[in-house]
Amino acid sequence: MRVLSGIQPTGRFHWGNYFGAIRQYIELQHAEQAYYFIANLHALTTVRDPNVLAQLTLDAAIDLLALGLDPDKAVLFCQSDVPEVSELAWILMTGTPMGLLERCHAYKDKKAKGLPAHAGLFTYPVLMAADILIYDSDTVPVGEDQIQHIEVARDIAQSFNHHFGETFVLPKAKILDASAKVPGTDGEKMSKSYNNTLELFDEAKAQRKKIMRITTDSRPVEQPKAPESDHLFLLYSLFASDEERESMAALYRRGGFGYGDVKKALADVAEKYFAEPRARRAELAAHPERIHEILATGAERARRKAREVLNRAQQACGVCS
Ligand code: TYM
Numbered sequence: 001m002r003v004l005s006g007i008q009p010t011g012r013f014h015w016g017n018y019f020g021a022i023r024q025y026i027e028l029q030h031a032e033q034a035y036y037f038i039a040n041l042h043a044l045t046t047v048r049d050p051n052v053l054a055q056l057t058l059d060a061a062i063d064l065l066a067l068g069l070d071p072d073k074a075v076l077f078c079q080s081d082v083p084e085v086s087e088l089a090w091i092l093m094t095g096t097p098m099g100l101l102e103r104c105h106a107y108k109d110k111k112a113k114g115l116p117a118h119a120g121l122f123t124y125p126v127l128m129a130a131d132i133l134i135y136d137s138d139t140v141p142v143g144e145d146q147i148q149h150i151e152v153a154r155d156i157a158q159s160f161n162h163h164f165g166e167t168f169v170l171p172k173a174k175i176l177d178a179s180a181k182v183p184g185t186d187g188e189k190m191s192k193s194y195n196n197t198l199e200l201f202d203e204a205k206a207q208r209k210k211i212m213r214i215t216t217d218s219r220p221v222e223q224p225k226a227p228e229s230d231h232l233f234l235l236y237s238l239f240a241s242d243e244e245r246e247s248m249a250a251l252y253r254r255g256g257f258g259y260g261d262v263k264k265a266l267a268d269v270a271e272k273y274f275a276e277p278r279a280r281r282a283e284l285a286a287h288p289e290r291i292h293e294i295l296a297t298g299a300e301r302a303r304r305k306a307r308e309v310l311n312r313a314q315q316a317c318g319v320c321s
Helices: 014-028 048-064 085-091 098-102 107-111 124-133 144-164 204-213 230-241 242-254 259-273 275-285 289-317
Strands: 002-005 033-038 075-076 139-141 172-174
Touching: 002 014, 002 124, 014 139, 014 230, 033 048, 033 289, 048 075, 048 098, 048 242, 048 259, 048 275, 048 289, 085 124, 085 289, 098 107, 098 124, 098 204, 107 289, 124 144, 124 242, 144 172, 144 289, 204 289, 242 259, 275 289
Parallel strands: 002 033, 002 139, 033 075, 139 172
Antiparallel strands: none
16 A cells, blocks of 8 residues: 655644644554655745745654654655656646636635636646656545545546556545544634634644634533534544543533633643644754755655656656657
């Protein structure tokens, strides 16, 4: 089994990134081969300050390592260090119907809001297809919002295989039911673009403040509440043990408690949960040269596989001499 996934350095990672995706990366790194990359070329569609993008890319690598990604087990690299991907993206683009990309939600949403869209946003799913197909990936751990993109990668691979002969492995998304769509502080999907995120490594005091501002309804303290439909409860559940979750659910059903107490419990449990990675992060951040080394070694390993698959695709469509 070959596992692959990518994450954009468009901001500091949040709980949605961790519980939807990063936690899976770490669990799956014991699989036969796991490739994880920082999608800086995708991020360039939104981050337009070069210093910010470079810093966020380095931070992303540090965060992943601090959270438990082991560079001796998984291949960790930066998307732009494998130029073969951009070359494959072009080859794939020549056979990708406009209609397929017009249906993709990132572009469609922007258009619906009347906002100007760049070609990079429109063709974003093709670069993502190249990211996946170039490593013969069969399993792609992601959150729910990426399922459509993986379907597009499958469609593109299938139509290439149909036209030029068997070339690409067909990938499958892997999602965790319990955290495929982590809610943000307002109950919508947690997302940088909705401004409702809780970051993994925020300073503890600032994080507590954000947690205390999570929106809740105005039902009186004594009224029983259904835990399943409450985003504060869902956030608490991400961190809690089965026992803790059950006793919190019982409290909800019984009523007679304030949301403030749940928020305090959430802040405590989250702080404890990320305490170790936070300490590891501080050590890693003190040696950026080691992080660059890890990324360079990862890129070398990734390129070996990428060259092989790009070559196969070039042979198949007749663009090699
Ligand atoms: P990105 O950077 O937006 O998100 C990284 C990962 O985090 C997951 N995620 C969530 N999961 C659950 N609940 C949430 N609220 C939540 N928010 C984010 C995402 O589903 C994703 O798995 N296009 C990709 C990056 C990419 C990629 C790839 C992924 C580029 N090439 C190839 C897989 C394979 C993206 O924008 O993810």
